[in-house]
Ligand SMILES: Nc1ncnc2c1ncn2[C@@H]1O[C@H](COP(=O)(O)OP(=O)(O)OP(=O)(O)O)[C@@H](O)[C@H]1O
């Protein structure tokens with residue numbers, strides 16, 4: 001072996017090292033760009049024109065936000081028509097509304113803020129003076145405000161066609177409902193199927209075909225599941241998914257495009273993922289445990305229930321949460337089965353119409369007014385927050401189970 | 406399913422007749438006729454791959470957990486062939502327990518390790534007492550009496566193996582099968598288990614697979630020597646079987662002598 005040969009080999013190694021580093025860097029750049037893009041749209045200056053400035057609504061020098069409910073109701077009554085006030089009273093008596101809700105009504109109907117211009121976070125940070133000048137010139141009546149598009153009002157308020165008061169509450173609830181139903185359906189079915197395949201199924205042709213199919217199903221594009229869900233849950237089983245069969249909905253107006261259909265479709269979508277992950281977790285349980293159990297005269301069921309599942313559960317959980325993370329971001333199949341793009345009332349149960357966060361985001365980005373893109377940015381943050389929460393839960397659950405073993 | 410009748414007048418605790426075992430089409434064990442005497446320790450020795458573990462597992466139908474295993478011939482336990490179609494393997498294993506090469510306690514508490522098998526088998530008596538007695542019988546009580554609620558995995562290797570023995574005797578089997586139970590243990594832990602086996606032999610029939618000639622000579626009453634067939638098919642066969650003393654001093658066959666004296670294997 002000559003020394004020059006060794007140098008050559010080291011050089012090859014260094015070249016590959018650089019390749020790996022560049023690959024990692026590319027990944028990091030892509031992630032940073034993603035994060036920047038979302039944050040860039042979620043914060044920044046807005047120019048707002050109020051019909052009545054909130055300061056002018058202060059009573060006895062107490063600013064609007066700090067007033068009690070009764071005063072807020074008086075302010076509202078003083079500024080809107082009697083008819084409108086009566087309608088609000090009819091919709092939901094003021095006695096039942098919270099101070100926050102009345103405050104929101106005042107904002108919506110009295111202050112009537114209008115976003116006349118908005119700037120991205122980047123512009124806001126780098127070009128503050130120019131923005132101030134432009135705003136003062138073009139919108140002399142507007143106030144310039146640094147706004148976080150993700151704020152408590154945004155989380156609390158339902159969807160609206162006015163960007164000033166629109167929020168993601170309906171969409172978040174819709175997402176939680178559909179995911180909840182998807183998990184209720186897919187988790188037990190998936191785990192049971194995995195137990196059967198790993199612990200019971202003999203190794204024969206039929207089972208191998210089933211196994212291959214499940215593996216392949218995990219890779220089927222989600223839109224196909226949407227079409228499947230449309231055919232089965234919305235159309236064929238519409239009588240049940242609409243709730244008509246249970247007397248829960250009005251047969252003349254309701255259809256199968258409900259939370260239930262959406263949840264079941266998402267459940268089908270993640271079922272193969274849950275099965276495969278649960279199988280891996282079950283496979284990881286050492287066979288010495290099964291032998292010990294059988295050696296004591298345990299049946300297969302006792303072995304599975306007392307030893308295999310408790311030792312696989314943390315892996316099963318992790319897989320399930322990963323599946324949920326996938327489902328929560330799915331848009332295409334829900335569009336196919338007919339999620340409502342505009343819906344203002346909270347979903348009340350499995351038979352309600354619904355929208356979800358990703359659909360809301362999609363719908364806002366498709367609007368021509370640029371202000372909706374900022375709303376989409378805020379909603380993206382909510383979606384990411386939801387995802388992170390779920391993943392954190394998964395990790396906590398898994399660690400807790402690991403420790404208890 | 407017929408229940409396994411209480412011990413008949415048969416002299417053997419368990420007995421194989423023309424037992425052959427196949428992994429797929431490969432015959433791993435050929436025509437083994439072995440009668441195991443009650444309340445004795447029987448050692449199974451032989452070179453690696455000659456089918457010792459396979460034969461041992463045949464005695465409580467554990468081979469069935471491996472796919473594609475086929476067993477022919479008979480294994481008579483209490484006068485009944487345990488491979489008859491109406492015999493439940495779960496029932497067989499409840500009577501014929503097993504201790505494995507690698508200690509494999511459940512990832513549960515020491516107490517639960519011992520209690521679990523008895524509980525699923527419908528034990529109705531005083532569980533604390535059973536756990537105490539089983540651990541005492543396995544010569545482990547003094548070492549674990551203060552940590553019954555700790556994980557079985559927190560014990561040392563030798564303690565874990567004795568826990569596995571305690572777990573096996575807690576279901577009151579007739580026969581205990583041990584597959585190289587000391588191979589993962591140090592010499593002192595090994596000696597403890599050997600002493601324990603001698604104690605247990607007063608109540609139980611024990612079959613032990615071992616690679617350790619001294620261990621077989623020290624601990625067993627009878628020895629079965631297995632080797633591979635010389636027809637090129639590498640099937641495991643019973644070569645010689647008799648009292649351990651005789652086997653180790655005056656073996657009948659040359660091949661046995663060669664193996665015992667370490668000339669091959
Ligand atoms: N699960 C299995 N599948 C296929 N063949 C097997 C299996 N287990 C054992 N065999 C084969 O059966 C023969 C006997 O194996 P066995 O494990 O019974 O030998 P052994 O005498 O216990 O060996 P060792 O002393 O190394 O433990 C070997 O040829 C082995 O390759």
Ligand SMILES: [Mg+2]
Nearest residue numbers: 457458459584
């Ligand atoms: Mg072996």
